Every structure is written in C-alpha cells, then in structure tokens.
Amino acid sequence: MRRFVYCKVVLTTSLVWVLVDVLLLLYFSECNKCDDRKDRSLLPALRAVISRAHEGPGEMGKPVIVPKEDQEKMKDLFKINQFNLMASDMIALNRSLPDVRLDGCKTKVHPDELPNTSVVIVFHNEAWSTLLRTVHSVISRSPRHLLVEILLVDDASERDFLKKKLEDYVRNLEVPVRILRMEQRSGLIRARLRGAAATRGQVITFLDAHCECTVGWLEPLLARIKEDRKSVVCPIIDVISDETFEYMAGSDMTYGGFNWKLNFRWYPVPQREMDRRKGDRTLPVRTPTMAGGLFSIDRTYFEEIGTYDPGMDIWGGENLEMSFRIWQCGGSLEIVTCSHVGHVFRKATPYSFPGGTGQVINKNNRRLAEVWMDEFKDFFYIISPDPHCQVSIQRGFPDRQETRPYPPTPTPTPPSAPVHYVLFMESIVLSFPQDEQALL
Numbered sequence: 001m002r003r004f005v006y007c008k009v010v011l012t013t014s015l016v017w018v019l020v021d022v023l024l025l026l027y028f029s030e031c032n033k034c035d036d037r038k039d040r041s042l043l044p045a046l047r048a049v050i051s052r053a054h055e056g057p058g059e060m061g062k063p064v065i066v067p068k069e070d071q072e073k074m075k076d077l078f079k080i081n082q083f084n085l086m087a088s089d090m091i092a093l094n095r096s097l098p099d100v101r102l103d104g105c106k107t108k109v110h111p112d113e114l115p116n117t118s119v120v121i122v123f124h125n126e127a128w129s130t131l132l133r134t135v136h137s138v139i140s141r142s143p144r145h146l147l148v149e150i151l152l153v154d155d156a157s158e159r160d161f162l163k164k165k166l167e168d169y170v171r172n173l174e175v176p177v178r179i180l181r182m183e184q185r186s187g188l189i190r191a192r193l194r195g196a197a198a199t200r201g202q203v204i205t206f207l208d209a210h211c212e213c214t215v216g217w218l219e220p221l222l223a224r225i226k227e228d229r230k231s232v233v234c235p236i237i238d239v240i241s242d243e244t245f246e247y248m249a250g251s252d253m254t255y256g257g258f259n260w261k262l263n264f265r266w267y268p269v270p271q272r273e274m275d276r277r278k279g280d281r282t283l284p285v286r287t288p289t290m291a292g293g294l295f296s297i298d299r300t301y302f303e304e305i306g307t308y309d310p311g312m313d314i315w316g317g318e319n320l321e322m323s324f325r326i327w328q329c330g331g332s333l334e335i336v337t338c339s340h341v342g343h344v345f346r347k348a349t350p351y352s353f354p355g356g357t358g359q360v361i362n363k364n365n366r367r368l369a370e371v372w373m374d375e376f377k378d379f380f381y382i383i384s385p386d387p388h389c390q391v392s393i394q395r396g397f398p399d400r401q402e403t404r405p406y407p408p409t410p411t412p413t414p415p416s417a418p419v420h421y422v423l424f425m426e427s428i429v430l431s432f433p434q435d436e437q438a439l440l
C-alpha cells in the first residue's frame with residue numbers, strides 16, 4: 001500500500017516537471033523568433049556596444065574568411081610571416097574573444113595582494129597587427145595595478161613600421177610600454193635576457209609576439225606565484241589558426257614532455273597527476289617541460305636559478321633547458337589551467353638564422369644534455385650522434401640543491417645518483433608512450 005502511494009507521488013511530480021519543461025521550451029522557442037523584443041529590455045547603448053563588438057571580422061574569436069577576389073594577394077602576403085597576414089590585418093587590434101575557462105575558474109577568488117608583473121615580448125620583423133593585438137590584449141585584460149609595464153625587445157627588425165611608427169603608437173597607450181633594441185640579431189634567448197634585466201615588476205611574464213590573452217589570464221598565474229615563489233607557471237596555450245585567426249581553446253589534459261632527440265612534445269596528463277589534484281581540473285598541473293613561449297616567473301627566483309643559459313644561440317632547446325633547470329633547482333613547473341592565452345602556431349618559420357636552424361638547435365641541445373642530463377645524455381647521443389659538434393660548458397651554473405622530487409615514483413634508485421634527479425627523469429620516461437619507451 002505504502003509503495004503504491006509512493007509511486008503515485010513520484011509519478012505526479014515527474015508529470016509536473018515535464019509540464020514545466022514543455023512550457024519553458026515553448027517560451028524560449030517563441031522568443032527566438034522575436035529577438036528584437038528580448039533585446040528591447042536592454043539599454044540601447046549597451047545593446048549597440050555588444051552588437052558592434054561581436055560583428056566585425058574575427059570578433060569573438062571567429063574565423064576570418066577572405067573574399068574570393070583577394071585570395072591571390074592573400075597567398076602572397078602569407079609568405080611574409082608564415083601566417084595569414086591579410087586576415088590578421090582585417091581583425092580589430094582589440095577584438096573580443098570567448099571566455100574559454102572551465103566554469104570552476106570563473107568563480108575562483110584570488111588573494112587581494114597579488115605580486116605585480118612586467119611583460120616581456122621579443123619580436124623580430126613581426127607583423128604590425130599581430131604584435132599590437134598582443135599588446136592590446138595584455139593591456140585590456142590585465143588588472144591595471146598588476147601590470148607594471150610592457151617591454152618590447154626588438155631583435156634587430158628591418159621593417160620600417162617597427163621603428164618610429166611603433167614608438168609613436170605605444171606612447172599613447174595607458175600602460176608604460178618601452179621598446180628596447182638589440183644592436184644586432186641576437187636570438188630569442190639573449191633578447192629575453194636583455195628584456196628581463198630591464199624589468200621592474202616582481203614577476204616577469206614572457207609572451208610571444210603573436211599572442212592574445214583572454215579574460216582572467218593573469219590573476220591565476222600571479223596567485224600561484226604568490227602561493228609559492230618557486231613555481232614557474234604557464235597558461236594553457238590556445239590555438240589561433242594561422243589560416244583564419246580563429247580562436248580555439250586548448251586542452252587542460254595535455255602537458256609537456258620531450259623525446260630523446262630533445263624535441264619538445266605534448267603528452268596526455270597522466271592519471272597520477274589527476275589523482276594528486278583529487279580530480280579538480282582547475283588546480284595547476286605539474287608539467288615536466290614547457291613549450292617555452294609563454295610563462296611567468298618570480299624575478300628574484302629567475303636570478304637565483306641563473307636565468308637562461310646565455311651560451312645558447314638564437315632559439316631552440318632553451319625551453320627544455322629552462323624546464324630542467326627549474327626542476328633541478330628546487331622549483332616546480334606548472335600549467336595553470338585557469339589561465340588561457342592564444343598563440344598563432346606556424347607550420348614554418350619565416351626567419352633565417354646565421355649558421356642555419358639545424359646546427360643551432362643541435363648545439364643548444366648538446367649544451368642542455370651536458371649540463372643537466374648526467375648519464376641520461378647517452379640516450380640523446382645514441383639518437384643524434386654528431387662527432388663534429390663540440391660544446392664546451394663553462395661552469396657557473398647553480399647547484400642542483402634540495403630539489404623537490406618530481407612526481408614521486410615507486411622505482412628504486414641507484415644509491416650513487418642524486419635521488420631527485422633520477423626520479424625526475426624516470427617519471428618523464430615512464431610517461432612516454434610505449435613506442436618511445438622501447439628506445440630504451
């Protein structure tokens with residue numbers, strides 16, 4: 001009998017809910033047909049701003065479609081920077097972007113007293129629209145009191161518009177923007193070091209010259225550094241299409257690794273890292289390595305660990321070198337999943353390097369292997385033998401001291417080796433897909 005009553009109650013409540021759903025559906029489908037009526041409730045001015053902001057090419061991160069008649073010209077322009085320059089030039093320098101964060105990130109409360117930051121951007125013959133869209137996105141999406149300045153380091157660009165025209169333009173921005181010029185082509189590493197040395201903020205944030213920061217990108221990075229000044233933090237790197245400049249959210253389920261050629265690679269975040277965070281995807285992910293273009297670091301900690309290796313040339317390998325350095329000097333490298341910054345990924349580099357790209361990267365990787373990899377460097381030499389390439393490593397690197405183990409593994413360690421280091425390397429190797437483990 002009681003069961004019958006119970007069933008009746010359940011049935012009637014379900015029916016009521018079905019009815020409510022149907023009514024709601026009816027109401028909203030009605031309203032779709034008469035958007036005007038809904039909009040009239042908004043203030044006209046507000047409505048105008050919203051519609052204008054969402055209408056132009058590329059607004060809200062939408063792809064830009066170049067008209068048929070301009071396609072030939074578009075292909076020519078593409079070669080200059082190896083991305084669709086015509087599309088980029090059509091998009092407003094302050095275009096709107098979607099909020100791609102996890103819901104849990106949007107409501108996160110950060111401490112009031114966050115450290116402030118200087119943003120360092122190195123460029124070489126960058127396009128006007130991508131460089132300034134980077135600058136505008138930093139300015140408009142960073143709380144003013146946290147952004148000390150933007151330092152643009154010009155690595156000996158040849159384009160005229162990057163000279164006086166750029167200086168005049170940035171003078172009128174509401175945040176101090178300084179331009180430093182390298183006398184000769186020096187490469188990413190030395191240009192970044194020059195920029196870093198000139199910063200005044202408590203934190204240095206490095207960005208590439210073709211990025212776009214999204215809403216709330218900065219606070220979670222700075223909050224993590226405030227919590228632990230030895231944590232070096234990267235945002236999730238979203239993809240800005242090199243063809244259409246469409247903005248596409250990146251995944252919080254991949255992190256950085258490398259293969260034995262010492263190429264940076266993305267790998268799925270392992271289960272043990274999900275477990276460590278108790279399944280909370282809004283917490284930072286510890287990552288073995290970083291892509292290198294975008295990260296924030298406490299300025300004094302950057303000095304303590306010896307900054308970049310100034311013996312590395314131009315570009316390549318410096319991101320792994322910095323990653324190894326951080327883990328082996330008591331820090332941690334993390335992807336802050338609540339911070340999203342877009343980046344234009346190119347399929348080819350438009351720049352030439354003195355001496356050729358291959359050789360430069362090879363030499364840099366050798367330095368990396370010699371300085372930081374101990375006996376693990378043999379794996380690299382097996383995969384990339386090159387008897388003609390010699391590197392001399394001067395000492396003067398910081399000691400690998402009281403380093404934090406990265407992430408603990410149950411594997412036993414040989415008693416003679418530094419424990420933290422072996423744990424670090426092994427955990428990376430264990431995270432390799434099977435086919436790469438087979439190389440061992």
Ligand SMILES: *[C@@H]1O[C@H](CO)[C@@H](O)[C@H](O)[C@H]1NC(C)=O
Nearest residue numbers: 049052053054092094095096
């Ligand atoms: C971009 O700037 C223009 C001109 O200052 C302004 O009218 C427009 O509303 C801005 N767009 C956004 C998305 O803020």
Ligand SMILES: *[C@@H]1O[C@H](CO)[C@@H](O)[C@H](O)[C@H]1NC(C)=O
Nearest residue numbers: 115116117145148200201202
């Ligand atoms: C950055 O923060 C520090 C410490 O609060 C402060 O001394 C410094 O003046 C700030 N810099 C700027 C430019 O606001």
